Amino acid sequence: MQGKRFVSILLILTLVFGMTIPVQASSIEETKKKGEALEAQKSTAEAEKKALADQLNKLIAEMDETTAKITAKQEEIAVKEDELIQAQIDENNQYESMKKRIKYMYENGNTQFIEILFSSKSIGDFLNNAEYITQISEYDRDMLDEFKATVKRVDEQKTALEGEKAELETLQVQLQEKQDEVSALLEEKAEQISDLEVAIGENAAKLKALQEEAARQQRMREEAAAAAAAAAAAQKNASSGSSGGSSGGGTAGPSVAPSGNGALSNPCPSAYISSEFGGRSSPGGIGSTNHKGRDYAAGTGSPIYAAASGTVTTVAYNGARGNYLVINHGNGLSTVYQHCSEIYVGSGQSVSVGQNIAAVGSTGASTGPHLHFEVWVNGTPVDPRNYL
């Protein structure tokens, strides 16, 4: 639960910050790959879930079989119990009848027994008669022993059956435990699949948002390019109109006295212009024969502002430019700020128009504190005044 919420927050943060960060094709590709990986994980989990379900069904079948065996065993035991009861009755009856016979013999046959003994004509005769009586009691005793043996045998059979039944019941308990275990695993697997489905849904939403944002940014770029083209065309018409007069517009040459289109704002308002772009000479200026930028003379530490929003692509130092930075504004337009005493932004950082990005200085090939400001269009330095 906690994890899911965290993922949702991350997703929201990604969406919110995605509005300002340019969508990279690589992040869309990454999200697609993640989606594929999640689908693969889900397939694996589903296969595992199916295997567990099969295992569970097998266990249930085994349980049913064992239950049937226990029921059959129970019936056998019931039969044995009846047998045992009957054997015990038989044993008891034999014992009772034997006791009766002996009692009768001694009570009623006592005189007869004594008469037989005394009427015996010889010791051998007496022993024969005595033997006869003994045989009767022996028969009774044998019968009793036999019945007792039957009781013992039936009881042993019953005990054996109960042992088998107990084993089956142990097996059933084990099967039940195994079944519970597999059921728990199955439930876990189902939860895992459901979690994966949520993650897949979230990932798909993220992908959709990224693709929409990329499309939106593409539209904005196209609109900006169209607006810039329209502005350039309007400017061209205006300048050709003022210089050509009766010759008609359309084929005018490069503008000589540009008036600017306002695409860039003043990077150093506290300065005065000490040198313009081009082949003009300026007292104390640098590269006055072919000046690639515009010089803004101001005290060391005076703020330098981003002329337009964009991304810082370079922050560096070299012997000619001193500390300098380059901002890419998109649509082939970039600006360069040189001789800075300090630079406040880093390479890769997004800046907005008017942001204090650096301070005026005299680093590099410079004779006094000033900002040397260049505007580049598609790799060629142009007169900054065209864009201010």
Ligand SMILES: [Zn+2]
């Ligand atoms: Zn300069």
